[in-house]
Amino acid sequence: xxxxxxxxxxxxxxxxxxxxxxxxxxxxxxxxxxxxxxxxxxxxxxxxxxxxxxxxxxxxxxxxxxxxxxxxxxxxxxxxxxxxxxxxxxxxxxxxxxxxxxxxxxxxxxxxxxxxxxxxxxxxxxxxxxxxxxxxxxxxxxxxxxxxxxxxxxxxxxxxxxxxxxxxxxxxxxxxxxxxxxxxxxxxxxxxxxxxxxxxxxxxxxxxxxxxxxxxxxxxxxxxxxxxxxxxxxxxxxxxxxxxxxxxxxxxxx
Ligand code: ADP
Ligand code: MG
Numbered sequence: 001x002x003x004x005x006x007x008x009x010x011x012x013x014x015x016x017x018x019x020x021x022x023x024x025x026x027x028x029x030x031x032x033x034x035x036x037x038x039x040x041x042x043x044x045x046x047x048x049x050x051x052x053x054x055x056x057x058x059x060x061x062x063x064x065x066x067x068x069x070x071x072x073x074x075x076x077x078x079x080x081x082x083x084x085x086x087x088x089x090x091x092x093x094x095x096x097x098x099x100x101x102x103x104x105x106x107x108x109x110x111x112x113x114x115x116x117x118x119x120x121x122x123x124x125x126x127x128x129x130x131x132x133x134x135x136x137x138x139x140x141x142x143x144x145x146x147x148x149x150x151x152x153x154x155x156x157x158x159x160x161x162x163x164x165x166x167x168x169x170x171x172x173x174x175x176x177x178x179x180x181x182x183x184x185x186x187x188x189x190x191x192x193x194x195x196x197x198x199x200x201x202x203x204x205x206x207x208x209x210x211x212x213x214x215x216x217x218x219x220x221x222x223x224x225x226x227x228x229x230x231x232x233x234x235x236x237x238x239x240x241x242x243x244x245x246x247x248x249x250x251x252x253x254x
Contacts, residue, residue: 011027029227041219159190174207
């Protein structure tokens with residue numbers, strides 16, 4: 001059986017709102033196997049990004065645990081985060097905003113490579129070239145600034161930066177949602193290719209159910225902070241069990 005690479009146990013996260021406690025994640029239990037793509041769908045505000053941010057150590061859960069590659073990372077200290085980020089990386093919806101506007105793509109990726117593992121300048125440059133080639137960005141784009149790239153190109157650069165750490169898992173939070181349909185398809189193809197070549201796993205947050213059918217192995221459906229249904233992606237889409245999933249699918253194909 002394939003190894004479980006990420007496991008979330010009983011994750012709970014609340015935010016204080018004016019006069020009540022809002023439960024953004026409510027007892028979430030999920031796992032992702034090596035090389036598997038787990039989709040996460042659900043309406044806006046259902047807690048998808050909160051879940052991703054807890055896994056990425058950008059938010060702290062009130063309770064519950066996150067196990068990454070057999071290690072409990074729930075309470076890792078700041079100085080241990082580097083080791084965590086060698087195994088798990090994130091790609092955001094706003095790729096341009098995730099780059100420093102004053103650095104060229106090469107400088108940004110080099111800085112990142114440099115942060116996670118120490119190599120010589122020559123090795124770093126070589127690595128950037130390889131990464132850009134891998135994600136299908138022409139070499140000369142490395143000298144461009146983020147705003148000089150199109151949305152799809154910038155997303156490829158963000159994927160290259162994430163892959164520079166050789167992660168076992170990529171968390172994609174609506175990473176393709178802002179792209180035109182054809183560009184989106186190309187970026188998803190790239191992610192699939194990485195999955196095959198590098199056996200990368202994905203936590204793939206999207207509101208696009210067609211994408212779930214074509215890219216995800218399994219899918220978790222979230223509503224009000226809870227996972228209401230989880231199963232094989234095609235099975236859930238073709239034969240939803242929970243009322244909310246049925247509604248979600250109906251509204252997507254209206
Ligand atoms: P989704 O990504 O599914 O749209 P989010 O995880 O962003 O949902 O948000 C879930 C809920 O938690 C929302 O009601 C949102 O307003 C709330 N929330 C998220 N982040 C914060 C925060 N930093 N402070 C207060 N409330 C937040
Ligand atoms: Mg979100």
